[in-house]
Amino acid sequence: MSANDLRVVKTKQALHNALLTLLSKKPLENITIAEICRMAKVNRGTFYLHYEQKEGLFEEYFQEIMEDLNNSYEEPYRAVTTMDKNQIDPNTIRIFHHIERFKMFYRIVFSKNVPLTYYYMLFDGIFSLLKRDITIHNEIHDEISIEYYSAYQANAIIGLIIQWYRQDFEDSVGTLNKQLAAILRIGEKY
Amino acid sequence: MSANDLRVVKTKQALHNALLTLLSKKPLENITIAEICRMAKVNRGTFYLHYEQKEGLFEEYFQEIMEDLNNSYEEPYRAVTTMDKNQIDPNTIRIFHHIERFKMFYRIVFSKNVPLTYYYMLFDGIFSLLKRDITIHNEIHDEISIEYYSAYQANAIIGLIIQWYRQDFEDSVGTLNKQLAAILRIGEKY
């Protein structure tokens, strides 16, 4: 199943377009494989040649979005994990910008009938970014595992995003940034 | 559909037992509604009279488990959110005990093909507990929303659990408690 074969490229493109069209009309959970194939004019058997479930198709979009997350990150967010938390400029925290930018996708990712897979993709994305920074700045006690610490921090941020999502992303990106900055400052109060 | 009607009780019991038996043999995702009904000797139409998906059936178990979480909590965990983080006795953090106790269930909850619903049920459970404590001790700046803060802390803990789950719960409960205590102590270093 050579990925360069024009036939493969054409088929996948057709499926992508069909899914995107359908997603603009109804949620992923109500879209059937048969439906996607009918719209893409691709044989249903061919679908199974490339994917196991419709979720596999959706995941291909997700990859691109995760790349944007990586790009969004770059410099800025790492400030959060460094020592001088008072010095954080909330506007340098790019992750909430990224979520807002792909709001439409994240509404799917966080909807309750969708499989956990997408959640894990987001988690892994943030996890890697944080882990890299934490390792670089190795600002950690011996007693703490970098894995656990990264998982803790990554999912904490997703916690904010869940809360945000549940109000349909009504708060501004600035609000989210400020909340995060304030929470991170709490530890220092005492 | 009176919940007291003996016929209803009998039907639900049969479905519960069937699901439990099947779950001991294979993951939820590979169990079909038709299969559950065959085993329970309940008409498939009757299933749809009570539930929409097999997940609805599973959720009824989840309720009981969430009650255990509430009981597990009680006094102890609240120490985590109080000010003197140095004083935490890791053994008072009961949540990881709870997870370990229902390991078998949480293996399902965290498996990637399962819908997000269960994750949210766990999240909401921890969220409420934390929110209650945070409100009681109201140890928070004006600038921080209790909702966001609770979501942050609740999901952070689930982050640890995810990491734990991914190593198939090999670490001991004590290890998890120590990791959490150590992480919470970090903020105070500076």
Place this chain on the structure above:
DNA sequence: TTAGATATTGAACATGTGTTCATTAAAATA
């Protein structure tokens, strides 16, 4: 205990899933 209420059943239907296989069409490459 009986009469009325209602949960359960079985059958049927249109549609979706996941798989197989021989045939056909389109690509790669020599």
Place this chain on the structure above:
DNA sequence: TATTTTAATGAACACATGTTCAATATCTAA
């Protein structure tokens, strides 16, 4: 361009989903 390789197709299969409806069985309340 001709040949070879291989992706896509269409048809068929057994099974699952979700829904409807009249007939039946079982409960509740009088």
